[in-house]
Amino acid sequence: MISVDASRAPRVAVAGLSARLLAQSAARAGLNVVALDIFGDRDTREHAGMWFDIGGNGLSIDRTRLYDALECAARLPRMLGLIVTSGLEPLAAELSRAPRVPRFIGNGAQAAAVRDPRRFFALLDEAHIAHPEVRFAPPADRDGWLVKRSDGCGGTHIERADDIERVPAGAYFQRLAKGRSMSALFLAAHREAAVIGFAEQLTVEAGRLPFVHAGSLGPVQLPAHIAARIVEAIDAIVWRTDLTGLNSIDFLLDGDAFDVLEINTRPSSTMALYEAAWPDAWPRGLIGAHLDACLDGDLPHTLDTLARTPPLYAGQRVVFAHEGFTASQAFSDACFGDPVCHDIPLPGARIEAGQPVCTTTVSAPAFSGLRDALDREHARLLQRIDTLSRP
Numbered sequence: 001m002i003s004v005d006a007s008r009a010p011r012v013a014v015a016g017l018s019a020r021l022l023a024q025s026a027a028r029a030g031l032n033v034v035a036l037d038i039f040g041d042r043d044t045r046e047h048a049g050m051w052f053d054i055g056g057n058g059l060s061i062d063r064t065r066l067y068d069a070l071e072c073a074a075r076l077p078r079m080l081g082l083i084v085t086s087g088l089e090p091l092a093a094e095l096s097r098a099p100r101v102p103r104f105i106g107n108g109a110q111a112a113a114v115r116d117p118r119r120f121f122a123l124l125d126e127a128h129i130a131h132p133e134v135r136f137a138p139p140a141d142r143d144g145w146l147v148k149r150s151d152g153c154g155g156t157h158i159e160r161a162d163d164i165e166r167v168p169a170g171a172y173f174q175r176l177a178k179g180r181s182m183s184a185l186f187l188a189a190h191r192e193a194a195v196i197g198f199a200e201q202l203t204v205e206a207g208r209l210p211f212v213h214a215g216s217l218g219p220v221q222l223p224a225h226i227a228a229r230i231v232e233a234i235d236a237i238v239w240r241t242d243l244t245g246l247n248s249i250d251f252l253l254d255g256d257a258f259d260v261l262e263i264n265t266r267p268s269s270t271m272a273l274y275e276a277a278w279p280d281a282w283p284r285g286l287i288g289a290h291l292d293a294c295l296d297g298d299l300p301h302t303l304d305t306l307a308r309t310p311p312l313y314a315g316q317r318v319v320f321a322h323e324g325f326t327a328s329q330a331f332s333d334a335c336f337g338d339p340v341c342h343d344i345p346l347p348g349a350r351i352e353a354g355q356p357v358c359t360t361t362v363s364a365p366a367f368s369g370l371r372d373a374l375d376r377e378h379a380r381l382l383q384r385i386d387t388l389s390r391p
Helices: 020-028 042-047 063-074 089-097 109-115 117-126 224-241 271-277 285-296 329-336 367-388
Strands: 011-015 032-037 050-053 079-084 145-148 158-160 172-175 180-189 192-206 209-218 245-254 257-264 313-320 356-364
Touching: 011 020, 011 063, 011 285, 020 032, 020 042, 020 271, 020 285, 032 042, 032 063, 042 329, 050 063, 063 079, 063 089, 079 089, 079 285, 089 109, 109 117, 109 224, 109 257, 117 224, 117 257, 158 209, 180 224, 180 285, 192 224, 192 271, 192 313, 209 271, 209 367, 224 245, 224 257, 245 285, 271 285, 271 313, 271 356, 313 367, 329 367, 356 367
Parallel strands: 011 032, 011 079, 032 050
Antiparallel strands: 145 158, 145 172, 180 192, 180 245, 192 209, 209 313, 245 257, 313 356
């Protein structure tokens, strides 16, 4: 376990489309944070001692800016390494081998075992783990099928097959299946896994994209026999792939049956739910646990969160702009002073229609109260946009 001297704390670089969540968790672990992302939100900068802009055109990462920033970060003293989140999945193996950048803390080359759809679904079949039907050539009748790119994230890589005229290179087809959209967050080391909890995934339809990630609710307490089977599936996958650190598995739950969809081989946004629900279990944040697993091979010795009722349940929901606007000083300040708001844009930031504005978070003593609470906060934030960021 990493010991932290407040005056000479180790540094860690965290990078992705948005680095706020990782920066916040790493700061909780007592680390000096170097954040690299495309937004530079106010609360990201609050938790990071240094921030680098790696934004490209639109909501994308610029490769040259990324590598320039990482080379700068690597020269800083006491740099432990780099942790990536959503948006950098396609570069994970490359970053794990790249010279002059901080050492990669997480899944590098081994991520291909689950990110490559041909290998992943063959692995699931070998382990007798259920998944929706998959094809690598267009079905004769595309109705009821999805097209997925293996290098995407956040649902932006999923489209309905009958809406696609030209199939992207490397994409695959997956039959649309029914069930409750769920995920499980787990830690892995030395081919063993410790499952932290289950969460319900929230999605919205955005134009041609039917399942854009919009938040999550949790922890979800599943019946013991269902939870045990999902844990068994995770154990089988980790044993075969040697994944390390924080990962999440997406699946559909239909009654007692579940279908695995994909694995995210990096820390997930659902970290926030479990840190809020069980703060005593993660006094150094889940990034602290990720470092223990990746650097020392240590998993939590006693992890009973799946069977323990949390003192609080938590929910998070992304607020998307209905129309384009520029964040005013008043809007940014109001959000920054609101404990419900995260990923807060700087004054003057331009946010186009359909782009994320911020993330709202709530907690409740019962899971059933989360949706209503999130709906209220969502409506309040939209009203704030109308009143504080309109000419």
